[in-house]
Amino acid sequence: MIRFTLNGETVETDLAPDTPLLWAVRDEFGLKGSKFGCGAGLCGACTMHVDGEAARTCILPIAAVNGREITTIEGLGTPDAPHPLQEAWVAHSVPQCGYCQSGQIMSAAAFLATNASPTEADVEAAMAGNICRCGCYPRIKEAILASAEALATDAMAEETRA
Amino acid sequence: MSAANLSRRAFLRGTVMAGGGLVVGFLLPGCSEPGLPVARLDGDWVPNAFLQFTPDGVVRFFCPRSEMGQGVTTGLTTLVAEELDFAPDRMQIELASAHPDYVNPDFGVQATGGSSAMKAHWLPLRQVGADTRMLLLQAASAQTGASPAELSTDDGFVLHGTHRIPYVDLLETAAGMPMPSESPLKPASDFRWIGKDASRLDSLPKATGTAVYGIDVDVPGMHHAVVLRSPVFGGTVSSLDAAPALAVDGVTDVLEIDTGVAVVATSYWQARKGAQALSVQWQGGASADVSSASVRADYEFAAEDDGNEAHAEGDFRAAFAAASDTLEATWWAPYLAHAPMEPMNAVAHVRADAAEVWAGTQGPGPTQGLVARHADLEPEQVTVHQTWLGGGFGRRGTIRYVAEATQISKATGKPVKVLWSREDDLRAGLYRPASLMRIRAGLDADGRISAWEAKRIGGNITPDTLENVLPAVLPGAPEGVIDAAVGLADKAMRDWVVDNASIEGFHEDYDLPNFSVRHVTRDHGIPLTFWRSVGHSYTAFAKETAMDELAERAGQDPVAFRVAHLRGNPRLRNVVEVAGREMATMGKAAGRHLGLAAHGSFFTDVAEVAEVSVENGRIRVHEVLCVVDCGTAVNPDVIRAQMEGAVMFGLTAALDGEIEIEDGAVKQSNFHDYPILRMTEAPKVRVVIINSSDAPTGVGEPGLPPIAPAVANAVYRATGQRLRAMPLAKALLA
Numbered sequence: 093m094i095r096f097t098l099n100g101e102t103v104e105t106d107l108a109p110d111t112p113l114l115w116a117v118r119d120e121f122g123l124k125g126s127k128f129g130c131g132a133g134l135c136g137a138c139t140m141h142v143d144g145e146a147a148r149t150c151i152l153p154i155a156a157v158n159g160r161e162i163t164t165i166e167g168l169g170t171p172d173a174p175h176p177l178q179e180a181w182v183a184h185s186v187p188q189c190g191y192c193q194s195g196q197i198m199s200a201a202a203f204l205a206t207n208a209s210p211t212e213a214d215v216e217a218a219m220a221g222n223i224c225r226c227g228c229y230p231r232i233k234e235a236i237l238a239s240a241e242a243l244a245t246d247a248m249a250e251e252t253r254a
Numbered sequence: 255m256s257a258a259n260l261s262r263r264a265f266l267r268g269t270v271m272a273g274g275g276l277v278v279g280f281l282l283p284g285c286s287e288p289g290l291p292v293a294r295l296d297g298d299w300v301p302n303a304f305l306q307f308t309p310d311g312v313v314r315f316f317c318p319r320s321e322m323g324q325g326v327t328t329g330l331t332t333l334v335a336e337e338l339d340f341a342p343d344r345m346q347i348e349l350a351s352a353h354p355d356y357v358n359p360d361f362g363v364q365a366t367g368g369s370s371a372m373k374a375h376w377l378p379l380r381q382v383g384a385d386t387r388m389l390l391l392q393a394a395s396a397q398t399g400a401s402p403a404e405l406s407t408d409d410g411f412v413l414h415g416t417h418r419i420p421y422v423d424l425l426e427t428a429a430g431m432p433m434p435s436e437s438p439l440k441p442a443s444d445f446r447w448i449g450k451d452a453s454r455l456d457s458l459p460k461a462t463g464t465a466v467y468g469i470d471v472d473v474p475g476m477h478h479a480v481v482l483r484s485p486v487f488g489g490t491v492s493s494l495d496a497a498p499a500l501a502v503d504g505v506t507d508v509l510e511i512d513t514g515v516a517v518v519a520t521s522y523w524q525a526r527k528g529a530q531a532l533s534v535q536w537q538g539g540a541s542a543d544v545s546s547a548s549v550r551a552d553y554e555f556a557a558e559d560d561g562n563e564a565h566a567e568g569d570f571r572a573a574f575a576a577a578s579d580t581l582e583a584t585w586w587a588p589y590l591a592h593a594p595m596e597p598m599n600a601v602a603h604v605r606a607d608a609a610e611v612w613a614g615t616q617g618p619g620p621t622q623g624l625v626a627r628h629a630d631l632e633p634e635q636v637t638v639h640q641t642w643l644g645g646g647f648g649r650r651g652t653i654r655y656v657a658e659a660t661q662i663s664k665a666t667g668k669p670v671k672v673l674w675s676r677e678d679d680l681r682a683g684l685y686r687p688a689s690l691m692r693i694r695a696g697l698d699a700d701g702r703i704s705a706w707e708a709k710r711i712g713g714n715i716t717p718d719t720l721e722n723v724l725p726a727v728l729p730g731a732p733e734g735v736i737d738a739a740v741g742l743a744d745k746a747m748r749d750w751v752v753d754n755a756s757i758e759g760f761h762e763d764y765d766l767p768n769f770s771v772r773h774v775t776r777d778h779g780i781p782l783t784f785w786r787s788v789g790h791s792y793t794a795f796a797k798e799t800a801m802d803e804l805a806e807r808a809g810q811d812p813v814a815f816r817v818a819h820l821r822g823n824p825r826l827r828n829v830v831e832v833a834g835r836e837m838a839t840m841g842k843a844a845g846r847h848l849g850l851a852a853h854g855s856f857f858t859d860v861a862e863v864a865e866v867s868v869e870n871g872r873i874r875v876h877e878v879l880c881v882v883d884c885g886t887a888v889n890p891d892v893i894r895a896q897m898e899g900a901v902m903f904g905l906t907a908a909l910d911g912e913i914e915i916e917d918g919a920v921k922q923s924n925f926h927d928y929p930i931l932r933m934t935e936a937p938k939v940r941v942v943i944i945n946s947s948d949a950p951t952g953v954g955e956p957g958l959p960p961i962a963p964a965v966a967n968a969v970y971r972a973t974g975q976r977l978r979a980m981p982l983a984k985a986l987l988a
Contacts, residue, residue: 107521107523108503108523111523112523115521115522115523119478119521119522119523120521122472123463124463124466124469124470124472125462125463125464126463127467127469127595127596127644128469128597128673129595129596129597129676130676130924130925131675131676131677131924132676132924132925132926134924134925134926135595135676135925135930137595164463165462165463166462166463169462170462170464171458171459171462171464174458174461174462178458178461178462181457181460181461182453182457182458182461183453185453185454185457185891185892185895186457186461187323187454187456187457187460187461188323188324188325188895188899189321189322189323189594189595189596189642189643189644189645189646190323190456190459190460190461190465190642190644191467191594191595191596191644191645192595193460193461194463197461215933216933216934216936217934219932219933220932220933220934221932222932222933223595223925223930223932224595224902225593225594225595225645225647225903225930226323226595226645226899226902226903227898227899227900227901227902227903227931227936228895228898228899229902229931229932229933229936230898230936230938230939231895231898232933233933
């Protein structure tokens with residue numbers, strides 16, 4: 093039995109320990125927002141957070157996440173209460189086919205948590221592991237930079253209030 | 255979770271999250287308006303196949319075209335909303351199921367492709383909105399006693415003096431009245447939403463992981479299938495030992511289907527493990543002895559053949575012989591895969607008297623027919639649930655993955671999801687054909703093109719398309735008839751006529767007094783299909799790099815040379831002139847070089863300027879200017895996004911894209927050896943949209959053809975090397 097936290101809730105599964113986290117989350121726990129793109133950790137469509145860090149879950153066996161904290165796109169925000177990055181994605185009309193965007197947003201969220209005021213080059217380097225076949229890169233970059241700015245403004249406002 | 259657990263209203267609404275799982279609810283058959291594919295509940299008004307008004311004020315638009323990222327749901331919603339006078343962002347979008355009312359007016363089939371949607375639906379969908387609005391006005395007139403002339407509308411309300419009647423209050427009256435026809439359409443000056451930048455309507459579900467793609471569909475009792483296919487195209491099973499696969503936990507069935515051997519299990523991962531355990535040997539296949547080198551050698555051998563003439567005017571031979579200066583060269587474009595981010599997949603549930611299929615395809619109509627054929631049912635017994643497409647680019651027009659799911663479900667009696675791996679996608683796909691191209695051109699003493707011959711050597715797309723589409727659009731036709739029709743088309747295109755998809759884009763743009771477009775068909779058994787911009791994806795490369803070479807020989811500036819040959823094509827001429835003016839402000843930094851290319855495709859004209867540097871043998875594209883004339887810009891931001899995306903897609907192909915064949919099989923397997931452009935390599939893209947009041951034309955594909963020649967022309971300025979083969983990164987080092 094493997095047990096981990098999924099979007100804040102403790103879950104357990106008796107799936108084979110070599111089952112990739114992606115398939116456990118999609119097929120066992122029914123959260124379909126994280127996508128299968130390559131099965132080899134090459135495209136980033138399956139990106140989730142494992143203890144806050146972006147991870148390619150199509151090649152991450154569930155045996156490796158026992159006791160750890162997993163966040164998926166569903167845990168980041170919802171249509172009714174979107175994360176600032178998701179709001180930025182909408183404001184910049186980022187998605188085309190949209191299939192890679194969960195992974196893009198999860199990579200971006202983990203990155204912004206470590207770098208609150210990134211340069212363009214920082215964003216490019218951080219996002220180089222996520223492929224978008226529709227070529228939404230200019231808008232993904234804009235949305236991340238705008239979101240970082242908004243988060244920084246919010247943080248400043250927080251500080252002022254405190 | 256069964257449908258009965260959900261309220262009918264909730265069931266109609268599309269996607270429902272329940273019990274930690276995701277259930278996809280779709281329109282219930284059996285309660286629809288007579289002749290209409292839209293389910294109607296008490297109090298609903300369903301005036302036609304495209305619109306549904308509910309008593310709680312919801313207005314639903316059933317989008318007849320497939321959304322694969324090109325923005326068609328946003329664009330077509332805007333058309334109907336404009337004339338209905340109801341804000342597009344308050345409409346609910348449904349992806350239409352299979353029904354004759356949803357056929358593409360350009361094709362007569364319910365399919366999406368050829369950058370056709372906006373052009374084909376521009377008038378018909380506005381007419382639907384206008385007629386429906388007119389009926390609401392007539393209903394308001396009946397309810398209030400006011401004459402129609404005293405009434406107007408404003409975003410969901412009929413106005414009568416100071417009184418505002420919401421559309422929802424008119425449904426009952428409207429439902430009893432006949433639909434008017436040919437109601438007047440708004441003049442462009444009255445457009446409220448058409449022509450304005452507006453956010454895409456599908457961004458929020460796609461940014462929150464709640465948009466349902468085919469891969470996300472779960473149905474009760476669903477099993478998962480993985481299919482092993484012959485690595486050589488057309489190969490068959492020579493020996494099969496199912497026992498090791500059946501011994502894998504969760505595997506329930508192993509069976510042979512048309513395309514290979516299917517392993518069925520209770521989860522995808524178990525099916526994948528079962529497939530790894532399976533022992534299967536293959537034999538034969540149409541491409542058995544083929545390699546990329548043998549294909550190229552054969553094309554070069556065939557390049558001297560006259561082939562068939564597709565288009566001609568004047569006397570090329572005489573003009574070429576009399577030319578003051580000539581250019582003669584050959585160009586190469588390799589096989590390419592589409593590699594959409596969502597691998598091919600479909601869910602099918604075949605029962606004795608009906609079947610359901612859930613899939614993202616470029617053709618819900620053909621999907622219905624193909625399922626009927628493989629399930630031994632009539633098309634009317636097949637319900638098609640269309641999902642969002644995780645990329646299409648032409649690939650999802652060929653739907654063998656739907657046939658696979660149908661065959662497996664029929665044989666096992668289970669609802670089955672077939673899911674391809676990335677390796678399956680790259681190795682068992684259909685490809686943009688490899689092409690060898692030869693251009694011979696002559697300049698007269700004034701530096702004008704006096705002779706132009708463009709010849710392409712390669713396989714044809716249309717016979718393969720027929721092989722895949724005929725079984726779907728003629729589900730009752732016996733295999734023998736299909737084979738005969740495909741064989742006839744193949745022979746005809748080899749011997750007598752030219753497949754236009756093979757040579758489109760070679761001669762249409764410029765003033766050419768004496769020209770000949772020729773084709774030599776050479777087929778090597780590699781499955782071929784439409785790939786974003788089709789023939790234009792390679793003809794533009796040859797044509798536009800040749801234009802730069804000719805400009806240089808004529809001692810003219812590349813912009814001025816093109817403009818001088820565009821007297822008969824004022825729209826593209828204007829696009830080139832605008833690009834030329836913008837170009838003058840670009841490329842100022844040290845080490846940066848500019849290249850321009852222009853091309854018309856799918857009724858849209860595009861010119862692109864690439865700002866390029868070549869550093870350590872690697873081509874780097876820093877910025878791309880894209881000037882586009884696509885008639886009325888229905889949603890300028892969607893057009894910009896399509897141009898940006900086409901530049902990236904085209905750059906991936908131009909710089910690195912290559913599917914190689916070895917021993918009859920595809921060598922590439924995943925994104926490490928079929929690399930896709932990443933953000934670190936993505937240029938800035940600046941889009942200029944020409945202001946136009948012409949009817950709109952497509953934008954999904956036309957941004958692609960100019961990028962490869964624009965980059966190659968810039969590389970020439972950087973290095974002095976004329977790159978005439980793609981991928982350019984490889985050609986640069988050759």
